[in-house]
Amino acid sequence: MADKSRPSTLNVYLYVPNIIGYIRIIMNCFAFAICFKDKYLFSVLYFISFACDALDGWFARKLNQVSTFGAVLDMVTDRISTACLLVILSQVYRPGFIFLLLLALDIASHWLQMYSSFLVGKTSHKDVEDSSSWLFRAYYANRKFMGYCCVSCEVLYIILFLLAKKQTENLTDVLVNAATQSWIYLTLLALILFGWTIKQSVNLIQIKTAADACILYDINKKQKD
């Protein structure tokens, strides 16, 4: 049997879940290109792309096509989609700076967590065993709760984008307007804002925990030498 000098990577690039990943990216590119021309089409495309995120994981397990590349593709696509959504919100709302802060928080928390996970040797940033914060443990213990918080963030951002009618909107005005429309809207908004608050709080704790882990890594390395 002949030895392959360089194994073929094309097979993995053509895995079904990875192809779904590429479709997600193309859909997002198109969505953000037209987001100001057609808000509703943008929202539908973004939502479909978000749904595909769950779909490609399911396909990967079903077809035995789980791959590290697929996991990274997923992670990077998530981060960039959320980032671009926060970018267009910062264009439409005043103060836009708050969305820059949320963008920074999202990137910083996920980046630090990925880095420190590698140093410690964990395979997924969703595997958290020892952490001093009760909120942290509660968040990661229940996948459904995690899902609710993550979805709340995306839903909040999409709703904010859809609610903006003028070229530049005041954020508090729009939120108060939406909340005072009816009891149903108030309840839904409260639920969404609660999930969003939990997610951003976890992001903040994530930064501290991951930074601590980086420092402990250095300390442990010195002790071994």
Added chain:
Amino acid sequence: MVTDRISTACLLVILSQVYRPGFIFLLLLALDIASHWLQMYSSFLVGKTSHKDVEDSSSWLFRAYYANRKFMGYCCVSCEVLYIILFLLAKKQTENLTDVLVNAATQSWIYLTLLALILFGWTIKQSVNLIQIKTAADACILYDINKKQKD
């Protein structure tokens, strides 16, 4: 690392607000984040300590870029300088990107030369970002293949 990524990201955000088409700056933001994230991830899988240590890669541009730290520095600085200049040049609420660039280039020979130098460095950096994505993605796949072979 994180501060660099977020600073560049925010700069691209404000450029996307000021210039039309703003979408091009979203693409540059995506390219910056994706290339650095994938490179960081694949470096960890392979076991390298810094993403600036590149030994075996098939692309001549890639090797040339990483071989010379001064050249790398020139390319990175060119990007930041280009973005800052674009931000400073924008006078109206929404500017047309090509108009502003052509205007700046045709002011004088000095401006033309400077702009050409900056754009050249920027082009190299973005090209390396693109190659980085492919190389890192390959590394992730090879990692899985090697893991299977060990079992």
